[in-house]
Amino acid sequence: MFSSPMSVEDVMTRTVVALGREAGFKEIVRTMKRWKVSALPVLEGEGRVVGVVSEADLLPKEEFRATTPDRSDREERARDVERTGAVTADRLMTAPAVCVHADSTLAQAARIMAVRGVKRLPVIDAGGKLRGIVSRSDLLKVFLRTDEEIADEVRGQVVEALFPDDPDPRVQVREGRVRLTGAVREPRLIPTAARLARAVEGVVGVECELRGADAAAPAAG
Numbered sequence: 001m002f003s004s005p006m007s008v009e010d011v012m013t014r015t016v017v018a019l020g021r022e023a024g025f026k027e028i029v030r031t032m033k034r035w036k037v038s039a040l041p042v043l044e045g046e047g048r049v050v051g052v053v054s055e056a057d058l059l060p061k062e063e064f065r066a067t068t069p070d071r072s073d074r075e076e077r078a079r080d081v082e083r084t085g086a087v088t089a090d091r092l093m094t095a096p097a098v099c100v101h102a103d104s105t106l107a108q109a110a111r112i113m114a115v116r117g118v119k120r121l122p123v124i125d126a127g128g129k130l131r132g133i134v135s136r137s138d139l140l141k142v143f144l145r146t147d148e149e150i151a152d153e154v155r156g157q158v159v160e161a162l163f164p165d166d167p168d169p170r171v172q173v174r175e176g177r178v179r180l181t182g183a184v185r186e187p188r189l190i191p192t193a194a195r196l197a198r199a200v201e202g203v204v205g206v207e208c209e210l211r212g213a214d215a216a217a218p219a220a221g
Contacts, residue, residue: 006201008109009102011141012123012132018043019053021090025061028053028089041122042093047129049122051093058092060084099124102131106139106201113139145202147173154178154203158196162189169210176204187212 017031018041031040032055039054061084086092100109100121109121113136120135151173159169159180168182178197184190187210194208 005105005107005199006142007102008100008104008106008123008134009132011106011138012102012134013138014132016041016122016130016133018047018130019089020044021050021088023089025058025087025092028092029058039118039120041097041130041133042089042095043130049097049099049124049128049130051090051095052097052122053089053093057094061086097122099128100134101125106142109134110139142201143176143204145176147176150176150178150200150202153200154180154197157200158193162186162193162196166213168213176202177207178203178205179207179209181209183211183213185213 017035017037019028019031021042021044023031023042028040032038039052041049042051042053044050098112098116098118098121100112100123102123102125112121113119120133122130123132123134125131151171154171154173159171163169163184163186166182166184166186169184170181172179172181178200180193180197190208190210190212193210194206197203197206197208
């Protein structure tokens with residue numbers, strides 16, 4: 001009845017710059033600068049993602065360049081201290097990589113980023129091979145949908161699906177904010193309509209002013 005949510009595959013970047021395990025420190029820095037990225041997936045074999053090397057993985061070499069880590073640093077930041085002597089991607093990278101599958105929803109990808117504290121995720125297939133990369137800005141592309149696109153989906157997938165015999169319900173969308181108005185003969189479905197409208201990709205907010213056909217005043221959703 002309802003359309004599927006957008007997936008990571010719909011918004012990901014398909015052309016991805018990646019490194020091999022043996023990539024050297026300066027090669028990594030040059031690659032980041034050239035492609036204006038702050039993290040790079042590390043691959044082995046036929047393109048399987050084994051880790052990610054980021055600016056944060058490289059900074060300890062500069063942080064401790066002219067000083068010897070004190071005892072507290074060595075104990076509390078053992079991994080960072082270890083990286084000060086690393087010169088290749090396989091020792092600098094964070095592994096295993098935090099990845100996402102291409103068929104994951106945008107909400108699932110956003111949750112992984114939030115929980116794991118990362119700004120981008122390698123996108124992999126079932127075999128762990130790299131298919132693309134998705135960033136925070138990619139996830140926000142959903143909010144570029146036009147008001148007309150959103151209104152059409154709310155009308156077709158929500159209003160017409162829940163209230164097929166009611167000619168009165170109206171849908172207005174402005175800057176991603178949906179407003180539902182009018183009378184319906186199944187008022188018990190009004191909360192469901194509000195919930196489903198909020199779930200439509202690109203919706204910023206919902207004002208549900210639908211009411212029962214016999215009601216004198218609008219009911220807030």
